Amino acid sequence: MSTTASPPPARAAVRPPRAGRPNGQWKVDGTEPLNANEVFKQESAPLGVRERIEDVYAKHGFDSIPDDDLHGRFRWWGLYTQRKPGIDGGRTATLEPHELEDRYFMLRVRSDGQALSPAALRVLGGISTDFARGTADITDRQNIQYHWISVEDVPEIWRRLDTVGLETTTACGDSPRGFLGSPVAGIAADEIIDPTPAILEIKRRYIGDPELANLPRKFKTAITGHPSLDVVHEINDISLVGVVHPDLGPGYDLWVGGALSTTPRLGERLGVFVTQEQAADVWHGVIRIFRDYGYRRLRNKARLKFLLADWGTERFRQVLQDEYLGYALPDGPAPAAPTRPSDHVGVHEQKDGRFYVGAAPVVGRVGGNTLTGLADLIEQVGAESARLTVHQKVVVLGVPADRVDELVAGLEPLGLTARPSLVRRSTIACTGIEFCKLAIVDTKDTAAAAIATLEERAGDVLASLDTKLEINVNGCPNSCARIQTADIGFKGQLVLSDDGEQVPGFQVHLGGGLTSADREEPGLGRTVRGLKVTADGLADYVEKVVRRFAADREPGETFARWAHRADEEALR
Structure with missing residues (x-):
């Protein structure tokens, strides 16, 4: 489809501006841009930057990219500069973008609910291995997200994605982002x-x-x-x-x-x-x-x-x-x-007599070897494809009935499990300070360490629960990891340690959730005044509050329902 610049629709400016300060509504106030962001989008069509990436920036390097493209139009093709290593969270809000950013990019690939063939998985794995230092994350928007991408490599990445029907078009920016589609x-x-x-x-x-x-x-x-x-x-x-x-x-x-x-x-x-x-x-x-x-x-x-x-x-x-x-x-x-649960984890029969198998990585981290190994495994057992989920999971489709056990066993060495613990199944995390310029604290490694600790120390109580327990870890207030709709949501910020020092930590949200088999009505979590935990103390807090829930809950009561009725002392 053409990416030629085009002016806003003529009908947008038909109506006269309303009385009072305009809000920039095209059909009410006209199309005159009211801030710098609106100016750069009208000056040059954002989609048109692809041609410059391929013909200019990939050939002349990072220093050839002007600001409005680098910090603006690149997003329309799934590209953001990533955070420079070694900058602590206390400086996130004090540094300018050019001081925070590295000369490498995050690249986001849309999946749009698409069934990923073994060939597509190999392309995704190869991009990770060849251009992204082995990184690849399944996001809670069903995207694959890479890091350490150089602008010089972007055209070749696009070429490879094109061969399997994948794209980065409007994966970011003021545009229609990647679609969420049912994994089944x-x-x-x-x-x-x-x-x-x-x-x-x-x-x-x-x-x-x-x-x-x-x-x-x-x-x-x-x-x-x-x-x-x-x-x-x-x-x-x-x-x-x-x-x-x-x-x-x-x-x-x-x-x-x-x-x-x-x-x-x-x-x-x-x-x-x-x-x-x-x-x-x-x-x-x-x-x-x-x-x-x-x-x-x-x-x-x-x-x-x-x-x-x-x-x-x-x-x-x-x-x-x-x-x-x-x-x-x-x-x-x-x-x-x-x-029934919406994450599709486990083994389920399809309408054609085959099976689909949902498996959990650790907080969405997969990597090139995992993606390539999954492609090999799918072919080995005679399955068909895989899809990604909004819970940072993967679902293998079309598994023959007599090969299900082989598939389930083969997932484990890849870092995927169809029989995860409750806490591994239920925990998601955003990118965090490792790569995100907005983040204040680490998320992926913090969450992964907490999962390992909880599996070791609290396996008994977790195994006894007959309800979901969503634990969402976010590196800043923007809620990419849906903290307000988790049973336990952690919002990254700096907190005071017992010694009075500022350290990475989290504000806690409790009892949120969307409509599910465990919850008839969606609702946002509650916060408890003054309740904050350090990053190092995240696992300790989860263990403590979950054990209190297990001891206090009424028969059949969900964590969310208990969290909203419990007194504040029980939640600390």
Whole structure:
């Protein structure tokens, strides 16, 4: 698809500016940029930077990249400069970007719920080994994320990804980010509707479209047809969730306006029913509402959730139907409460008699050898492919019934397990200070060490629990690891040690969660005044609070329910 620069749609400036200070809504205030970020996006189409990366920067090196491309337009192709090693978290907020950044990049590859063939896994593994010093993480957006990428190597990486149908297009930036898709799409025996056709159609029509490459900020999508609600649909800008209409059959329930970060807000149903054939048009309508009416003046208000909060669902639905679709959508049912876990870990029978097997790495870390080894194992047992999950897990698809045990055993040497402990299964972590310029504390290694400690010291109590226990570790306040919707969420910050020194640590959020087999209604976690833990004390705190939960809980009570009713002393 062409990435030629194009001006904002002419209709955006039709209406006169409203009284008072403008919010940068194109259809209300006109298209004049109100801040530097909006200026650089209009001066040169962000998608057009790919040609300069291939023809100029990859040939002349890091020093040839101008600032607006390096710190702006590169993001539209999945590239951020990574954090320079050795800069402690206390300096994160005091240094300029050029002082924090290294001459290497994080590169994000979209998976969009795609089934990854052995060939695709080998390409992903080879990129890690050849260009990323062995790094590769499964993110909670179903992306593969690399580090230590040199700009000189980016064109070859893109060439390799193209051979297996993968891309980095709008993986970052003020654009439609990578889609969350059900990891068991098309194969689960209890699936309501296969979302694959909807995802592929939206991607075919709209990913890489210059008309959607200048949004107020990022736009996140989730689509599932599985009754486990396996794409965290309540915290995306748009979600299409499989339901069955009493008259129209299988289709989707439409949710909009969810997001976390420093101002968390759960998405809301518009109450409409969307058919498979309408899904791409409805998605296009919602993202254009965000483009045309989203707030652009202030970056911290430039998400769809703020527009929805001001408009309400009734007005949002009306604008969608009247201005963008040209037809009314019928009322539709809400999704049923799930009855099984959404992470797909373990062994499960498919509708064709084969099996899919969900396996857990440690906090999403895989690496080149793991990805390549997984490709070999899939071929060895006669399986078909793999998908990534929003819980930083991997699901192997199409395993013959008589090869399941071989597959499960073969995963273990790769650092993947289909039978993880409760704490390994339930813990996710963002990138953290190792590579992220926004982070204050380490996350991946801290979480991995805590898992090992808890498995050794608290294995008895963890094995006795019959409920989920999500532990999400985040390196800063931005909640990339969904801290407000975890049973135990850790938000990175500097805290005071017992000796009164500032050390890496975390604020604690307790009792959050999204709709699941253990929870009928989503909700955000609570904080306890003054409750903070050091990074070194994270495992000690989890063990203490989990043992208290196990001792105090009522029959069948979840951790989240207990955490919201427990007194503060029990949670310290």
